[in-house]
Each structure stands twice: as C-alpha cells, then as structure tokens.
Amino acid sequence: MKSFSVASLVGLLALSATSSACLLPEERENDGHIRAIRGRQSRNNGTPIGTGDRFSGGGVAPQGLGSQGSNTSFSTILNVNEIASGLKGLASIYGIETFTTPYKTYQGASIQGAVVGGSGGQCKEAYRVFLNGNIHARERGSADNVLFFISDLLYANKTNAGLTYGSKTYTAAQVQTALSAGIVFIPLSNPDGVAYDQSSNSCWRKNRNPASGTGSTSGIDLNRNFDFLWDFNPEVRLERATYHGTSAFSEPETRGLKWVLDTYAKIRWYVDLHSYAGDVLYSWGSDENQSRYPSMTFQNSSFDSVRGILSDTPGTRGGYGEYIPAAELTAQTTAATRMVSGLNAGGGSRYYTAMQSSDLYPTSGASDDYAYSRHFADPSLNLVHSYTIEFSQGNNAASCPFYPTVAQYNANIRAVGAGFMELLLAAVELGLGDETTC
Numbered sequence: 001m002k003s004f005s006v007a008s009l010v011g012l013l014a015l016s017a018t019s020s021a022c023l024l025p026e027e028r029e030n031d032g033h034i035r036a037i038r039g040r041q042s043r044n045n046g047t048p049i050g051t052g053d054r055f056s057g058g059g060v061a062p063q064g065l066g067s068q069g070s071n072t073s074f075s076t077i078l079n080v081n082e083i084a085s086g087l088k089g090l091a092s093i094y095g096i097e098t099f100t101t102p103y104k105t106y107q108g109a110s111i112q113g114a115v116v117g118g119s120g121g122q123c124k125e126a127y128r129v130f131l132n133g134n135i136h137a138r139e140r141g142s143a144d145n146v147l148f149f150i151s152d153l154l155y156a157n158k159t160n161a162g163l164t165y166g167s168k169t170y171t172a173a174q175v176q177t178a179l180s181a182g183i184v185f186i187p188l189s190n191p192d193g194v195a196y197d198q199s200s201n202s203c204w205r206k207n208r209n210p211a212s213g214t215g216s217t218s219g220i221d222l223n224r225n226f227d228f229l230w231d232f233n234p235e236v237r238l239e240r241a242t243y244h245g246t247s248a249f250s251e252p253e254t255r256g257l258k259w260v261l262d263t264y265a266k267i268r269w270y271v272d273l274h275s276y277a278g279d280v281l282y283s284w285g286s287d288e289n290q291s292r293y294p295s296m297t298f299q300n301s302s303f304d305s306v307r308g309i310l311s312d313t314p315g316t317r318g319g320y321g322e323y324i325p326a327a328e329l330t331a332q333t334t335a336a337t338r339m340v341s342g343l344n345a346g347g348g349s350r351y352y353t354a355m356q357s358s359d360l361y362p363t364s365g366a367s368d369d370y371a372y373s374r375h376f377a378d379p380s381l382n383l384v385h386s387y388t389i390e391f392s393q394g395n396n397a398a399s400c401p402f403y404p405t406v407a408q409y410n411a412n413i414r415a416v417g418a419g420f421m422e423l424l425l426a427a428v429e430l431g432l433g434d435e436t437t438c
C-alpha cells in the first residue's frame with residue numbers, strides 16, 4: 001500500500017485548484033466533505049436523449065457523420081438501448097465480430113465491444129488499437145463518438161469511399177490503412193452509470209455500485225479503480241466524486257477493460273474517450289515525465305513521499321519525476337499531436353491541445369496510465385501507448401456542463417472522428433508491434 005505525505009497533499013491541492021477536465025470545480029475541493037453539485041439550477045439538459053430505437057433492434061446499422069454530407073446532423077443522443085442495438089446493427093450488416101466482457105455490472109448489465117479490420121488474419125493478435133467510450137457516465141456523446149466513428153469506417157470500406165470531418169478529408173485508401181491497424185472498441189464501458197445519468201439528468205460520473213455509501217455518495221469512479229498507484233492519491237480516498245473503490249479492480253467494469261488488454265494482448269495504442277477540457281493527454285498522470293532516471297518509477301516505493309509534486313526538479317533534493325523511456329515519449333507526443341490536428345480541424349474549432357496528463361492534475365488509478373504501465377510492471381506484456389482524449393468545451397448553460405448543445409454534440413462527433421483517424425494513421429506509421437501471425 002502506498003502512502004502520501006503532507007507535502008504531496010499540499011502539492012496536489014495547489015495544482016488541482018486551476019483545472020476542470022472531468023471534474024467540476026466544486027468536486028475538486030478537497031476538504032473531506034461531500035460536495036453535491038450545486039448552484040446549477042438550469043433545466044436545460046442540452047441535446048435530448050433519444051427515445052425509442054433508431055436502429056430497430058439491430059436491423060439497421062448506424063452511419064456516422066464523416067460518411068454523410070456536411071449538412072447532416074443528429075438531434076438526439078443515443079440512449080443506452082440504442083448503443084447496444086447500434087452495435088448489433090454493425091454486426092448484422094457488416095458481419096463484424098462482437099464480444100461481451102466476462103463481468104456483469106452491479107445492476108446486471110453486460111459490457112459489449114467488437115473488433116474490426118486488422119491485417120494478417122482474424123486472430124486476436126490482429127487488433128492493435130483499443131478505443132474505449134463513456135467510462136464516466138455524464139460525458140454525453142462519448143459512446144456515440146466511438147460507435148459513429150466505427151460506423152463511418154465500415155460504411156466507407158464497404159462503398160470504397162473516403163471520409164470527411166470538417167476540413168479534414170480522408171481518401172478511401174486512408175480508410176483502408178486505418179482499418180488495417182485492427183481496432184478493438186467498447187462504446188459504453190459504464191452502462192449502469194450512463195443509464196442512470198440519462199434517466200436522472202443528475203450529472204452522474206461514477207458507476208452504480210453502492211459500496212462506498214448511499215445516495216449521492218454511492219458509486220465508484222472507474223477511472224480511479226485501475227491498478228496503477230491505486231491507493232496513492234489522497235484525492236481518491238474520500239467518499240466523493242473520485243472515490244476509487246475498495247481495491248484496485250474491485251469493479252466489474254474495470255476488470256472488463258483489463259480482460260480486453262489481456263485477451264487482445266497485442267494492443268499497442270489505447271484511447272479512453274472523455275470530455276470536456278479539449279485536450280489530448282498522454283502518460284504519465286502521476287508526476288512530470290523524465291527520461292534520465294530509470295529507477296525513479298511508480299514501482300519504487302522509496303519515492304512515495306515525493307510523488308505527485310510537480311513543482312520539483314527530478315533528481316535534485318529528492319525531487320521526483322516518472323520515468324518514461326525517451327523513444328516511448330517521442331512516440332506518445334507524436335501521436336498526440338496528430339490527434340490534436342484532427343480534433344481541431346474535424347470539429348471546426350481550434351481549442352484542443354496536447355499535454356502530459358499530470359499537467360492537468362496528478363492522478364492515480366486511471367485507465368490510460370494502467371494500460372501504459374503494464375509493460376513496466378510485467379515485461380512479458382505489450383507496450384501500450386495510452387491516451388485520454390477530452391472532447392468538447394462544456395456547456396455552461398446546461399444543468400450539467402458535460403451535456404452538450406446540439407451543435408456541440410455534432411461538432412464533437414466530427415472532431416473525434418478526425419482525431420481517431422489521425423491516431424490510426426499515426427499508429428500505422430509509428431508502429432503496431434510484432435507482425436501478426438494468425
């Protein structure tokens with residue numbers, strides 16, 4: 001078990017005051033009290049949640065905006081049933097292979113995903129990019145962005161066409177290249193949380209496991225429940241917005257994502273899709289990156305007391321930085337920059353930036369750091385370059401700023417589509433790992 005010092009707590013507090021990202025300002029007040037979402041009296045909930053099932057139980061495949069004209073737009077967000085029937089529609093129309101992770105949620109829901117593309121065969125080793133959506137419930141449009149992007153790729157592939165997102169245009173050949181990376185995707189990794197958020201408009205972030213308390217304090221922040229410095233950050237111990245659970249991987253949702261990384265063991269690139277800070281974050285999230293001191297890592301408990309302080313200089317007077325090999329850092333930042341170029345051009349705005357996760361605020365137990373840390377903790381496991389994309393700018397007129405306007409919702413679909421295209425093309429250029437041998 002990791003411990004933290006007063007110094008690291010002070011460091012974390014100082015840094016957390018200025019940023020928003022996945023947390024609301026009131027949720028970042030680390031005084032030990034439970035903070036309800038307050039002062040948001042608006043009845044405007046942004047883009048309405050769709051009713052019924054536009055995909056007719058899987059009889060109709062979704063089609064994204066990149067394969068339709070620039071005047072096309074959607075007026076409602078996919079409801080939880082539609083996300084499932086949309087995935088079923090892709091399977092029935094395009095014949096893609098779906099899977100269900102082995103762990104049911106607290107409320108008995110299944111977490112479903114699928115694989116598309118790949119080269120060199122159809123075995124599990126053929127899939128090298130993993131896209132995950134909506135681990136945080138209230139980040140509306142995350143699942144939609146994943147599902148519609150894959151739908152665009154499949155439609156363009158079938159019709160031998162290209163894709164257009166805002167001012168970004170991709171040829172049919174680039175669509176083929178993107179698909180050749182082999183993609184594993186899960187549109188909705190927190191189905192209980194999203195179902196609750198959609199029915200209550202409560203700005204719900206976590207899952208629905210009541211293990212941590214009742215009412216507004218129940219639920220686990222899934223993106224603090226992964227086995228990466230799980231018990232390090234004091235932020236996550238309190239029964240509040242970021243409660244990290246009773247142990248690393250205590251939750252079926254996070255165990256399911258670990259299962260994906262174990263099962264599709266050659267995944268090389270991973271994106272966890274969040275909103276709404278307008279950035280692409282690359283590892284590490286625990287402390288500033290450094291490439292000079294290989295022993296200065298999350299695995300070395302002698303640095304626990306100084307981890308999470310960003311104002312120090314690694315290597316001086318006990319100052320700490322998280323070790324990242326220089327070549328891996330270059331690959332991380334190169335692909336992040338590519339994604340930013342897609343996000344900025346695809347959505348018609350230019351507010352996305354690439355930055356190291358810890359520059360936003362230090363975190364522990366997050367999915368992206370866990371995925372990237374696996375090859376340090378166990379050298380037999382694959383290197384996974386890992387990212388968080390935070391789409392959108394937030395909707396301050398809504399009851400919850402994570403609920404986009406209709407214009408934002410559509411712009412986000414296009415921005416993320418181009419961001420994902422850039423990731424896939426960059427991944428093919430930068431490397432997908434071993435040759436596939438199916």
Ligand SMILES: [Zn+2]
Pocket residue numbers: 022136139274275
């Ligand atoms: Zn988030």
